[in-house]
Amino acid sequence: MKVIETIAEMKQIRRGLPEPVGFVPTMGYLHEGHLTLVRRAKAESKSVVVSIYVNPTQFGPREDLAHYPRDIRRDLAMLEKVNTDIVFFPPDKEMYPPRFSTWVDVERVTEPLEGAIRPGHFRGVATVCAKLFNIVQPAKAYFGQKDAQQVVVIKRTVADLNMNLEIVVVPTVREPDGLAMSSRNTYLNPEERKAAVVLYQALGLAQQLWSKGEKNAERLRQAMTELIHKQPLAEKIDYVSVADAETLVELDEVKPPALVSLAVKIGKPRLIDNIVLE
Numbered sequence: 001m002k003v004i005e006t007i008a009e010m011k012q013i014r015r016g017l018p019e020p021v022g023f024v025p026t027m028g029y030l031h032e033g034h035l036t037l038v039r040r041a042k043a044e045s046k047s048v049v050v051s052i053y054v055n056p057t058q059f060g061p062r063e064d065l066a067h068y069p070r071d072i073r074r075d076l077a078m079l080e081k082v083n084t085d086i087v088f089f090p091p092d093k094e095m096y097p098p099r100f101s102t103w104v105d106v107e108r109v110t111e112p113l114e115g116a117i118r119p120g121h122f123r124g125v126a127t128v129c130a131k132l133f134n135i136v137q138p139a140k141a142y143f144g145q146k147d148a149q150q151v152v153v154i155k156r157t158v159a160d161l162n163m164n165l166e167i168v169v170v171p172t173v174r175e176p177d178g179l180a181m182s183s184r185n186t187y188l189n190p191e192e193r194k195a196a197v198v199l200y201q202a203l204g205l206a207q208q209l210w211s212k213g214e215k216n217a218e219r220l221r222q223a224m225t226e227l228i229h230k231q232p233l234a235e236k237i238d239y240v241s242v243a244d245a246e247t248l249v250e251l252d253e254v255k256p257p258a259l260v261s262l263a264v265k266i267g268k269p270r271l272i273d274n275i276v277l278e
Helices: 007-014 032-044 072-081 121-136 148-160 183-187 190-195 198-211 217-229
Strands: 002-004 021-026 047-052 086-088 140-144 166-170 234-244 258-266 270-277
Touching (some): 002 007, 007 086, 021 121, 032 047, 032 140, 032 166, 047 072, 047 121, 086 121, 121 148, 148 166, 148 258, 183 270, 198 217, 198 258, 198 270, 217 258
Parallel strands (some): 002 086, 021 047, 021 140, 140 166
Antiparallel strands (some): 234 258, 258 270
């Protein structure tokens, strides 16, 4: 496994990599969800590149950039165990040099949900992903379903900019009790960790009601909201959504595929999760 820190070296090494190249972009502090993406890439590609970059442009002024968990030694040890070929680990000065002034703005699908709560977030996401795709030049890039809106935004970016790239979406990897794996789970204290399963329970309730014939999206939202409110440590619900899985427009009547998603603060940590009704 080779660790590369500069764009120039990454491009040079890239020219000699066996094709096809699979790519897994991450912000580090890896968990089993990330490793699942790498294993999928290994199964479908002759070379696998993983990036570790905590992208500052997708964090808002009140968000946790300075405290975002980082442990590069741990990450590299985990990636070596799953036979990663290349780890791209650039510093900020490589990705955003002086006079950097070009941004990727994706409209409409960035406006609801996370976009409404975190203005500018998806501009940072789309821009850094476009840069990474240009640097690595993969045939496929792998993303987790847990960040459902991010997947929609990246797919839209790739399609609109005619990138020669396939986006592969891998199902959410969960803990035994259903909690979606996330780097932010490390912020939860033991009581909050127990309470956090309410997100998965609310999604399961929506799935159950829909499977029994409930087509009214607002009734699903209400049932999920009521369940979450029963958990005392669920301090704030940012949104509970039942939307079209491609446009992210809220639905009145559930028509599959529908994305059921939510964002809830459990104590201070803010967690997101989703399922797709198909």
